[in-house]
Amino acid sequence: VTGYWVRPFHVSTALSAKAKVAMSRFEPSSAINYGKMHENIITVRRRLNRPLTLSEKIVYGHLDDPAGQEIDRGRTYLRLRPDRVAMQDATAQMAMLQFISSGLPKVAVPSTIHCDHLIEAQIGGAQDLQRAKVINQEVYNFLASAGAKYGVGFWKPGSGIIHQIILENYAYPGVMLIGTDSHTPNGGGLGGICIGVGGADAVDVMAGIPWELKCPKVIGVRLTGTLSGWTSPKDVILKVAGILTVKGGTGAIVEYHGPGVDSISCTGMATICNMGAEIGATTSVFPYNHRMKTYLDKTGRGEIGSLADHFKDDLVPDEGCEYDQVIEINLSELKPHINGPFTPDLAHPVSDIGAIAKKSGWPLEVKVGLIGSCTNSSYEDMGRAASLAKQALDKGLKCKAQFTVTPGSEQIRATIERDGYAKILSEVGGIVLANACGPCIGQWDRKDVKKGEKNTIVTSFNRNFTARNDANPATHAFVTSPEIVTALALAGTLDFNPETDYLTAPNGEKFKLEPPSGDELPSRDFDPGQDTYQHPPAESSSVKVDVNPSSNRLQLLEPFDKWHGKDLEDMKVLIKVKGKCTTDHISAAGPWLKFRGHLDNISNNLLIGAVNIENDAVNKVKNQLTGEYNGVPDVARHYKCVFKYKSPWQNYNLCCIFSQQTLPQFHMKHFICLVFMQSTLNWPAVHSSYSNKLLQPLFTCSVSFLQFPFSLLYFFYSMIQANGVNWVVVGDENYGEGSSREHAALEPRHLGGRAIIVKSFARIHDDKISITGLSSFAPGKPLTAVIKHSDGSQQSISLNHTFNETQIQWFKAGSALNRMKELQ
Numbered sequence: 001v002t003g004y005w006v007r008p009f010h011v012s013t014a015l016s017a018k019a020k021v022a023m024s025r026f027e028p029s030s031a032i033n034y035g036k037m038h039e040n041i042i043t044v045r046r047r048l049n050r051p052l053t054l055s056e057k058i059v060y061g062h063l064d065d066p067a068g069q070e071i072d073r074g075r076t077y078l079r080l081r082p083d084r085v086a087m088q089d090a091t092a093q094m095a096m097l098q099f100i101s102s103g104l105p106k107v108a109v110p111s112t113i114h115c116d117h118l119i120e121a122q123i124g125g126a127q128d129l130q131r132a133k134v135i136n137q138e139v140y141n142f143l144a145s146a147g148a149k150y151g152v153g154f155w156k157p158g159s160g161i162i163h164q165i166i167l168e169n170y171a172y173p174g175v176m177l178i179g180t181d182s183h184t185p186n187g188g189g190l191g192g193i194c195i196g197v198g199g200a201d202a203v204d205v206m207a208g209i210p211w212e213l214k215c216p217k218v219i220g221v222r223l224t225g226t227l228s229g230w231t232s233p234k235d236v237i238l239k240v241a242g243i244l245t246v247k248g249g250t251g252a253i254v255e256y257h258g259p260g261v262d263s264i265s266c267t268g269m270a271t272i273c274n275m276g277a278e279i280g281a282t283t284s285v286f287p288y289n290h291r292m293k294t295y296l297d298k299t300g301r302g303e304i305g306s307l308a309d310h311f312k313d314d315l316v317p318d319e320g321c322e323y324d325q326v327i328e329i330n331l332s333e334l335k336p337h338i339n340g341p342f343t344p345d346l347a348h349p350v351s352d353i354g355a356i357a358k359k360s361g362w363p364l365e366v367k368v369g370l371i372g373s374c375t376n377s378s379y380e381d382m383g384r385a386a387s388l389a390k391q392a393l394d395k396g397l398k399c400k401a402q403f404t405v406t407p408g409s410e411q412i413r414a415t416i417e418r419d420g421y422a423k424i425l426s427e428v429g430g431i432v433l434a435n436a437c438g439p440c441i442g443q444w445d446r447k448d449v450k451k452g453e454k455n456t457i458v459t460s461f462n463r464n465f466t467a468r469n470d471a472n473p474a475t476h477a478f479v480t481s482p483e484i485v486t487a488l489a490l491a492g493t494l495d496f497n498p499e500t501d502y503l504t505a506p507n508g509e510k511f512k513l514e515p516p517s518g519d520e521l522p523s524r525d526f527d528p529g530q531d532t533y534q535h536p537p538a539e540s541s542s543v544k545v546d547v548n549p550s551s552n553r554l555q556l557l558e559p560f561d562k563w564h565g566k567d568l569e570d571m572k573v574l575i576k577v578k579g580k581c582t583t584d585h586i587s588a589a590g591p592w593l594k595f596r597g598h599l600d601n602i603s604n605n606l607l608i609g610a611v612n613i614e615n616d617a618v619n620k621v622k623n624q625l626t627g628e629y630n631g632v633p634d635v636a637r638h639y640k641c642v643f644k645y646k647s648p649w650q651n652y653n654l655c656c657i658f659s660q661q662t663l664p665q666f667h668m669k670h671f672i673c674l675v676f677m678q679s680t681l682n683w684p685a686v687h688s689s690y691s692n693k694l695l696q697p698l699f700t701c702s703v704s705f706l707q708f709p710f711s712l713l714y715f716f717y718s719m720i721q722a723n724g725v726n727w728v729v730v731g732d733e734n735y736g737e738g739s740s741r742e743h744a745a746l747e748p749r750h751l752g753g754r755a756i757i758v759k760s761f762a763r764i765h766d767d768k769i770s771i772t773g774l775s776s777f778a779p780g781k782p783l784t785a786v787i788k789h790s791d792g793s794q795q796s797i798s799l800n801h802t803f804n805e806t807q808i809q810w811f812k813a814g815s816a817l818n819r820m821k822e823l824q
Contacts, residue, residue, distance in 0.1 A: 020032075021303045021304055021307045023083065023084065023110060023170065023172070023175075024110075024169050024170050024301075025169070025300065025301075026153055026169070026533065026535065027110045027153075030110045032172065032174075032175075032304065032307060033083075034174060034307060034308075034310075034311040034314065036061075037057075037058070037061035037062065037174060037311075037314060038061070038311060038314050039066075040060060040061045040062070040063055040066040041057050041060060041061050041314055043066040043067055044056075044060040044061075044063070044066050044071065045318075047067075047071075048071065050321075050322075051317075051318030051319065051320045051321040051322075052317070052318050052321055053218045053220070053255055053317045053318070053321045053322075053323065054255055054257070054285060054287050054315070054316060054317040055193065055216065055218050055253040055255045055285055056218065056321075057314055057315075057317075057318075058174055058175075058176060058192070058193040058285070059078065059080070059176070059193055059213075059216070059253075060078075061174070061176075061314070062080045062081050062082060062083070062176040062193075063078060063079065063080060063081070064079040064080060064081050064210040065079065071215060072215060073215050073216065073217045073218070073324065074214070074215065074216070074217045074251060074324075075214075075215065076214075076215045077212050077213065077214055077215065077804045077806075078212065078213050078214075078215050079210035079211070079212055080176065080210060080211050080212070080213055081176075081210060081211070082109065082176040082177060082178050082205050082211055083109065083110070083175050083176050083177060084109050084110040084111060084112075084170065084175070084177050084178075085107070085109060085110075085111040085112075085177070085178055085179070085180075085202050085205050085206055086111070086112050086114065086162055086166055086170065086177060086178075086179040086180070086181075086184065087111070087112070087113050087114065087152075087162075087179065087180040087181075087199075087202060088113075088114050088115075088116055088117050088162045088179075088180060088181045088437075089113060089114065089115040089116060089117050089118055089139065089140075089143060089157075090117035090118065090589075090593050090596040091117075091180035091181060091198075091199055091596065091742055092113045092114075092143055092180060092199075093139060093142070093143065093554065093596045093597030094199045094596060094597065094599070094742050094743065094746070095180055095199030095200075095202045095203060095206075095742070096113075096142075096143065096146040096147075096150070096152075097554075097555075097556060097557050097597065098199055098200060098203045098557060098817055099146075099150060099203050099206055099207070100146065100150075100545065100556070100557075101556075101557050101559070101817055102203060102207055102817060102820055102821070103821065103824065104150075104206075104207055105150070106150055106151040106540075107150055107151050107152055107206040107207075108205075108206060108207060108208030109205055109206060109208070110153075111151070111152045111153070111202075111206055112152060112153040112154070112155060112165075112170070113143050113146075113147050113152055113153070113154050113155065114155045114159065114160075114161075114162035114165055115140060115143070115154075115155060115156055115157040115158075115159065116157075116159070116160065116161045116162050116435075116436045116437050117436070117437050117441060117443070117593055118132055118135075118136045118139065118157070118443070118593055118594065119132040119157060119158075119434045119436035119437070119438065119443060120132065120438070120443045120444065120445055121404070121406075121433045121434070121436075121438040121439050121443060121444045121445065122445040124431055124432065124433065125413075125432050125433050125434040125435070126434075128433065128434045128436075128438075129157060129158050129434045129435075129436075132157055132434070132436075133157055135594075136157070136594070138546070138548060138551060138553060138554065139553055139554065139594075139597060140156070140157060141546040142545065142546050142547055142554055142597065144156075144534060144546075145543060145544065145545045145546040146545050147534065147536055148534070148536050148537055148540055148543045149540050149543040149544075149545050150206075150536075150540070151536045151540065152206075152536055153533065153534070153535065153536060154533070154534040154536070155532060155533055155534075156532040156533070156534060157436070157532075158410060158434065158435055158436075158530070158532055159409065159410055159435065159532040159533070160407070160408055160409025160410050160411070160412070160413075160435040160436075161373070161374040161377070161408050161409065161435070161436065161437055162179065162181055162184075162374070163179075163181070163183055163184065163186035163187070163270075163274060163374040163408075164186075164374060164377060164378075164408030164409040164412065165409055166179070166184075166186065166187050166194070167186060167187060167189065167190060167267070167270055168299050168409060168411060168526075169299070170187075171186075171187035171189075171190040171192045171194065172190060172191070172192060172296070172301070172304045172308070173190060173191030173192065173288040173292060173304075173308045173315045174191060174192065174288075174308070174311070174314065174315050175187070175192035175193070175194070176192070176193045176194075176195075177192055177193070177194045177195070178194075178195050178196075178197045178201060178202060178205055178211065179194065179195070179196055179197070179202075180196070180197060180198065180199055180202050180742070181196055182196040182277045182738065183196065183274050183275075183277050183374055183375070183462060184196040184197075184283070185273045185274060185276050185277055185281070185283040185284050185285075186270045186271075186273055186274040186374060186375075187270070187273070188269070188270070188273030188276070188283055188284045188285040188286060189266055189267065189268070189269035189270025189271070189272070189273050189274075189286060189292075190266060190269075190270065190292055190295065190296075191285065191286060191287065191288045191292055191308075191315055192285070193253070193283055193285055194273075194283055195213070195282060195283045196277060196283075198742040198745060199742040200742065200815075200816050200817070203816075203817070203820075204816065204820075207820065209820070212804070212806060212807075213282070214251065214802070216251060216252050216253045216282045217251055217252040217253075217324040217325075218252060218253050218255055218323050218324055219244075219249060219252045219253070219254045219255065219281070219323060219324060219325045219326075219327065220255050220256075220257060220323030220325070220326045220327070221236075221240060221254060221255070221256045221257070221258075221326075221327045221328075221329060222257055222258040222260075222326060222327070222328050222329070223236070223256060223257070223258040223259070223260030223261055223264075223329055223331055224258055224259055224260045224328070224329070224330050224331065224332075225260050225263075225330040225331035225332030225333065225334075226260065226263040226331055226332055227260075227263050227264060227268075227331045227334070228332070228515075229499075229515040230336045230350075230483060230484070230498060230499055230515050230516065231331070231334050231335065231336055232268070232336070232384070232481040232482075232483055232516075233264050233265070233268030233269065233271045233272050233481075234271055234272075234275070234337075234375070234376060234460065234480065234481035234482075235334055235335070235336055235337045235481060236264075236272050236329060236331070236334065237271070237272045237274075237275040237276060237278075238275075238337035238338070238339050238347055238479070238480070239329060239334060239337055239347060240254070240272075240276075240279065240327065240329070241275070241278055241279050241339060241344055241345040241347060242337070242339065242345060242346070242347025243327060244279045244327075244345075245279065245345045246278060246279060246280060246343060246344065246345045246734065246737055246762075247279075247280045247733070247734040247737065247760075247762060248279050248280065249276065249279035249280045249281030249282075250280035250281070250734070250760075250762060251280075251282065252281055252282060252324065252325075253281065253282050253283050253284065253285060254276050254279070254281045254283075254284040254285075255284070255285055255317065255323070256269070256272065256284070256285070256286045256287075257287060257317055260329070260330075260331045261286060261287065261289060262289055262290070262291065263331060264286075264291065265291055265295075265378075265380055265520040265521075266291045266292050266294070266295035266520075267295070267378035267379070267380055267381070267520075268378075268380065269286040269291070269292075270378070271375055271376055271378075271381075272284065272286075273285065273286070274374060274375045274462055275344070275375055275462040275479075277462065278344040278345065278462055278463060279345070280734070280737065280762050287315065287316040287317060288308055288312055288315035288316060291520075292305070292308075293305040293308070293309070294520075294521065295521065296308075298521045298522075298525070298526065299526065335349045335350070335351065336349070336350040336351075336480070336481065336483075336484055336499070337349060337350065337480065338350050338353050338458070338478050338479070338480040338484060339464070339478065339479050339480070340464045340476065340477055340478035340479055341362060341456075341464060341476035341477055341478055342464065342465065342466050342476070342477070343464065343465065343580075344462065344463055344464055344479055350480070350484055350497055350498075350499075351497050351499065351500070353478075353494060353495070354493075354494060354495025354496070354497070355495070357456075357494050357495065358495070362456060362476050362494070363454055363455055363456040363476060363494075364456070364493050364494045364495055365401075365455070365456060365492065365493060365494075366400075366401040366456055366457065366458055366488050366489060366491070366492055366493060366494055367401060367402065367448060367449065367455045367456060367457055368401055368402040368403070368404065368446075368448070368457045368458075368489075369399065369401050369402070369403050369404075369457070369458050369459070369485045369486065369488055369489030370403075370404045370406070370439055370440075370457065370458070370459040370460065370461065370469075370485065371385055371403075371404070371405055371406070371459075371460045371482040371485050371486060372404070372405055372406025372407060372408065372433070372438075372440075372460065372482075373406055373408070373437065373438075373440040373459070373460060373461045373462065374408060374437065374440070374462070375440075375460060375461055375462040376460035376461075376481065376482045377406060377407055377408030377409075377412060378408065378412065379412060379415060379416065379518075379519070379520075379521060379522055379526075380518050380519065380520050380521070381460070381482045381518075382405075382407070382412065382416045382421045382422075382425070382482075382518070383416075383421055383517075383518025383519055384482065384483050384516035384517065384518035385405075385421075385425065385482045385483060385485075385486045385516070385518075386416075386420075386421040386424045386425055386518070387516045387517045387518055388483060388486045388487060388490070388513055388516050389424050389425055389427075389428035389430075389486060389490075390424050391511075391513055391514060392428055392490050392503070392513075393424065393427055393428055395503075395505040395506075395509065395511055396505050396506045396507065397490065397503060397504075397505050397506065398427075398428050398429045398490075399428055399429035399430070399489040399490050399492075400489070400490065400491065400492025400493075401488070401489040401492050402429075402431075402448065402489075403425075403428065403429045403430040403431070403486075403489045404430065404431050404432075404433055404438075404439065405422070405425050405426075405430045405431065405432045405433065406433045406434075406435075406436070406437075406438050406439070406440070407422075407432070407433075407435050408435065409435055410435050410528070410529035410530055410532055411526050411527065411528050411529055412435070413432075413435050413529060414526075414527040414528065414529030414530075415522055415526050415527045415529075417527075418527045419522060428490075429489075439459070439461075439469050439470070440459070440461040440462070440463070440469070441468075441589050441590070441593075442467075442468060442469060442470070442471060442588075442589045442590030442591075442593075443589075443590065443593065444469060444470050446470040446472070449470075449472065449475070451471065451472050451473075451474075452472065452473070452474050453472070453474055454474045454476070455472075455474065455475055455476065456475075456476045456477075456478070456494055457469065457470075457475060457476070457477050457478070458477075458478045458479075458480060458484070458485050458488050458489070458494070459477060459478070459479055459480075459485060460479070460480065460481060460482040460485050461479055462479065463479070463738070464477035464478065464479050465582055465584050465738065466584075466609075467584075467609070468584060468589075471590050471591075478494070483498075483516040484498070486516075487513060490503060490513075491503060498512075498513050500512075551598070552595075552598060552601055553594055553595060553597055553598050553601070554597040554598055555597065555598040555599055555600060555601070557599065557817075559814060559815065559817065559818050559821075560749060560814040560815045560818065561814055562812065562813055562814040562818065563774070563811060563812045563813075563814065565775070566774070566775075567770060567771060567772045567773070567774050567775070568726060568754050568755065568770060568771040568774065569770040570726075570769075570770060570788070571725075571726040571727055571728050571754055571755070571769045571770065571771070572624050572639060572725055572726070572727040572728075572769075573727065573728060573729075573730055573769060574607075574621060574632065574635060574636055574639070574727040574728065574729055574753065575607060575610060575612055575621045575632055575729055575730070576612070576613045576614065576729075576730040576731070577607070577610045577611065577612070577613065577729065577730065577731040577732065577735075578610075578611040578612065578613035578616065578732070579611060579732060580732075580734070580737070581607075581610050581731050581732065581735050581736070581737075582736070582737045582738040582762075583736055583737070583738035583744045584609060584738055585607065585609035585610045586606070586607055586609075586610070586736065586744040586747070587602070587605055587606065587743040587744040587747055588605050588608060588609055592605045596743065599743075599746055599747070599750050600750065602743055602747065603633060603636075603743075603747040603750050603751050604633050605633065605747075606632055606633040606636060606747045606748065606751060607619075607632040607633070607729070608631065608632055608633065610632065615629075619631045619632055621635050622635075623635045623638055623639075625638065625639070625725070626638075633751065636727065636748075636751040636752060636753070637751060639724065639725035639726075639727050639751075639752055640724045640725070640751050640752030641724065724752055725752065726752060726753075726754045727752060727753055727754065728753065728754060728755045728756070728757055728769050729748060729753065729755075729756045729757070730757050730758070731756065731757070731758035731759075732758060732759055733758070733759045733760045734760055734761070734762045735756065735758040735759075735760070735761050735762065736761050736762045737762035738762070754771070755769075755771055757769070757785065757799065769785055769786070769787055769788070770785070770786040770788070771783055771784070771785055771786075771799065772784045772785075772786060777803070777808050777811070777812075778805075778808070779803060779804050779805055779808070782798045782799055782800050782801070783798075783799045783801060784796055784797070784798060784799065785797050785798075785799050
């Protein structure tokens with residue numbers, strides 16, 4: 001045995017004579033560079049003088065400077081060179097708008113856009129898709145034209161969910177891929193390091209700039225035994241989530257290893273990695289094995305599998321490598337699990353959930369069962385669910401609950417239709433939805449319950465935060481495997497255990513379901529279905545990006561202001577958040593997805609789901625300038641956009657109080673002009689008196705662009721002086737848990753926020769806060785917050801931060817994009 005210290009050089013030498021292997025069939029000129037990764041691994045291993053985990057091999061194999069990079073798990077920041085970028089259509093809008101702002105002509109690495117988030121589940125697949133194409137036409141046109149202009153591949157609506165498309169076409173062992181969706185780690189099922197990021201990170205990579213990642217710790221999950229019976233790959237991650245909780249994986253890569261790995265299919269490994277996002281992990285990964293090789297062969301990528309075989313030593317962990325934490329799971333002893341409600345880490349064996357639900361007062365009746373989504377929509381998943389549905393149909397039984405089926409891709413949809421699975425699932429009562437995210441992300445026009453009505457749903461999705469799926473905070477959502485969802489939909493009740501309990505056929509016969517079965521991959525080749533991919537043209541100088549200036553869904557970005565060089569003083573506390581504050585609380589999805597390309601409009605959902613610790617109310621905070629209580633974004637806008645016009649006339653002041661929109665350069669739609677006697681009051685008195693209706697203005701007029709000449713409007717604006725108020729948000733632990741949602745970071749900044757102060761990040765209101773020490777802002781050096789209470793007292797607290805030198809430069813420039821332009 002050669003061992004990890006020495007790697008036979010003859011392998012890479014022999015391979016250099018072979019033709020290069022393309023990353024994908026869509027990018028024949030972009031080759032996989034295992035040779036470079038191998039050289040980096042050798043360099044780093046010699047420097048560290050120890051065996052490496054698989055995660056370390058792939059991550060360090062993509063270092064920009066493997067010889068000089070400081071490497072310390074959990075402390076240093078790594079500068080990396082990812083292989084490619086993937087963006088879903090909701091986050092791609094902001095990412096592409098940012099890339100356009102960079103002024104660069106083309107993306108530097110292979111990149112793709114996937115239209116999956118904007119299709120609402122309403123009637124059925126074909127109808128919902130057609131409706132989405134009409135409603136979202138301007139967004140799709142923008143993304144298609146931007147992709148064509150800047151060299152980005154475009155997957156049209158109906159193609160499927162981004163993560164399934166990546167698994168089928170772009171992921172491969174050893175790849176480093178970043179994607180603008182939190183469940184990008186799905187690609188770890190094919191042995192890649194695939195990480196969910198925000199749009200700004202994607203822009204860095206597309207611009208050819210080294211991407212920064214805090215050197216991750218590595219959590220090892222050692223699997224022994226074999227999956228069998230009702231236990232599925234989903235149960236592995238449901239169990240792990242129960243152990244690590246929603247924040248236990250923060251700052252770490254979860255690396256699965258051990259003899260039990262070989263009993264899990266490639267798509268099953270993808271399921272486990274996908275839901276790893278729910279434990280806060282940077283990503284998750286499995287070692288290369290024969291299951292991955294088979295999947296590559298079946299998806300038309302046999303050459304990649306052959307190349308991976310030659311470099312297999314680099315695609316598995318070194319013997320004797322050390323993990324920061326190790327979890328052991330015996331698959332032979334693992335039981336089916338179901339997690340929830342309201343959080344994906346509340347784990348229960350299926351055998352216990354009935355008793356727990358009764359004790360907790362959770363509704364037992366299952367209203368809807370939903371299978372599919374990016375987590376569980378593989379051919380194997382659909383086949384195992386169909387095997388249960390077929391047993392029920394043979395007894396004349398259909399689902400008691402509503403039942404929906406979401407294929408993960410057009411290829412999966414076409415193949416399960418060809419092989420009869422779709423027909424079986426439809427006959428048992430299922431509605432086949434579009435190849436899209438749908439109810440998993442809240443794109444569900446649910447009609448069977450009213451908002452506020454307590455009810456239970458079971459899904460094979462990955463996330464079940466409050467109101468996540470249907471915007472109803474009273475919905476108790478549980479996540480489990482497609483097999484258990486199907487069984488519970490047939491039974492119609494949460495306290496049904498398919499391993500022991502019986503169903504009753506229409507003729508009164510009692511029968512027990514046999515454990516599910518299904519082929520890992522189709523015996524014939526996959527049916528690709530309709531061709532839904534748009535190649536970017538070789539020559540794109542004449543392509544124009546389609547953005548309507550009057551659109552309420554798309555808005556070209558304006559640069560953020562630079563830091564003024566001083567400490568941030570006398571900032572208001574916009575809200576002190578009580579308890580859990582996920583990205584769903586910060587920037588809700590569902591109906592808000594349509595504004596993902598318009599920063600000002602989507603900012604109207606800022607923190608509307610967060611609980612105010614002052615009054616235990618949602619979206620109700622005190623405006624410290626008026627004393628009134630309003631919605632969070634309303635108060636934030638008021639702080640940002642309080643303006644006073646100094647009248648040239650002797651006796652009058654013109655004061656403009658702005659509501660939902662802002663000034664012309666922020667695409668203001670309306671404002672109210674209030675004219676007061678200058679001699680009787682000053683600005684604070686105007687605001688306070690008017691708000692309390694103790695003093696009425698001489699006259700009021702509502703103005704809009706359609707009713708008021710723009711030149712005169714701009715004349716008024718040019719003589720208005722900003723009196724904006726900076727503010728901060730104070731929160732608890734694990735702030736920002738959930739999707740890698742760019743808007744959760746952009747919206748506070750856009751509405752005048754200057755800092756988020758919390759106990760930890762996931763990856764009362766009369767007080768003022770000042771942040772001092774910014775003139776000597778440096779990595780590892782805490783800042784100071786001075787809290788000025790309403791009673792006149794003060795206290796100072798130390799604020800830790802994780803800014804490195806590069807990120808401090810971003811702060812001073814106003815944003816990473818601003819800094820990028822400075823360096824051009």
